[in-house]
Amino acid sequence: MTQHIQMTGRPVISSTGLFTPAESITNEELVASFNEYVRRHNEANADAIASGDMEPLTESSVEFIEKASGIKARHVMAKEPVLDPDVMAPRWPQRSNDELSILAEIGVKAARDALERAGRKPEDVDAVLCAASNMERPYPAMAIEIQQALGIDGFGFDMNVACSSATFGIQTAADYIRAGNAKSVLVVSPEITSGHLNWRDRDSHFIFGDVATAVLVEDAAIAPAQHWDILGTKLKTVFSNNIRNNFGFLNRAYPEDAGGPDKLFVQEGRKVFKEVVPMVAQMIVDEAGRLDIDPTALRRLWLHQANTGMNRLIAHRVLGHEANEDESPTVLDTYGNTSSAGSIIAFHLHSEDLKEGDTGLICSFGAGYSAGTVFVRKAG
DSSP: OOTTSOOOOOEEEEEEEEEOOSEEEEHHHHHHHHHHHHHHHHHHTHHHHHHTSSOOOOOOOHHHHHHHHOOOEEEESOHHHHHOTTTOSOOOOOOOTTSOOHHHHHHHHHHHHHHHHHTOOGGGOOEEEEEOSOOSOSSSOHHHHHHHHHTOOSEEEEEOOGGGHHHHHHHHHHHHHHHTSOSEEEEEEEEEGGGTOOTTOTTTTTSBOEEEEEEEEEEGGGOOSSOEEEEEEEEEEOOOSSEEOOOSGGGGGSGGGTTOGGGSOEEOHHHHHHHHHHHHHHHHHHHHHHTTOOGGGOSEEEEOOSOHHHHHHHHHHHHSSOOOTTTSOOOHHHHOBOGGGHHHHHHHHSOTTOOTTOEEEEEEEETTTEEEEEEEEEOO
């Protein structure tokens, strides 16, 4: 395909791919399950609660969830066990080492979608980056398993920057293109966030959903006519404990607490909101200035899908006015928070209508803290 083509060293987004699990959980279903768990817990501990030795658990509600997050539903890989008050976690048969891992499986589906949309074959791709908030295992790398399943002759590695993994992956892929070390790179983000969510925690049981996305980053010389020029990327990290997950291989060093609630997702939501919104908004404005882009003239913002309130405030500070659904589309309502995949889902589902020359922003932010911006312009 490229032997006689002179590479430009200019990275573009050739296509994106999406895998959406078939099963979805509505807020009504989730609340019914959670409240039944609360009822059973309070009933089983009635004496301790009555004596003041234990605080009763508080029920959740649809109104509370939608006001706190804007989420109305979320897709999951295993609905029935998540809604079972006796389980409240995903369950599926353990796969042998000779079978494709479940995380790799959904990553492959998203990757194939991206390849098909760009008219690419696996042998056209040089590298696979698996960029996600949780990996199924430390090694072999999920990226190498995805590479093998797709039949790509190149290299792959995993990278984790939590909710910003995909944008960090896009910049990494773009840098490979700029340096001439690759001509075509797949950034795959399989997010089975139902596995790290504490479905028994009222403050967070509604947040996450499962999905997989893929972004094909290529040299402009080989890109399809319809593509997105990458105008610039910017990454930022600031250490914070306000979003944390302490699960890891060293948990076995202190087995008495290996199953503690901090081994799942925990956050100080109000602190995150207060600290991340101004950081991300200023980062976007500053980077737009560096690229000589008027932020108020951006045609569309594809923001991280964690909280509608955060997106509303960030978009307002960037655009200078209250953004409408066309300017800052939402997928959070039906997908929930899908960690690094959120902004990519928004871009995948809400970008085809833009015209040649339109400029937009893919932006992520979350645990770390981490934030990433990818300014893009639609090419003819």
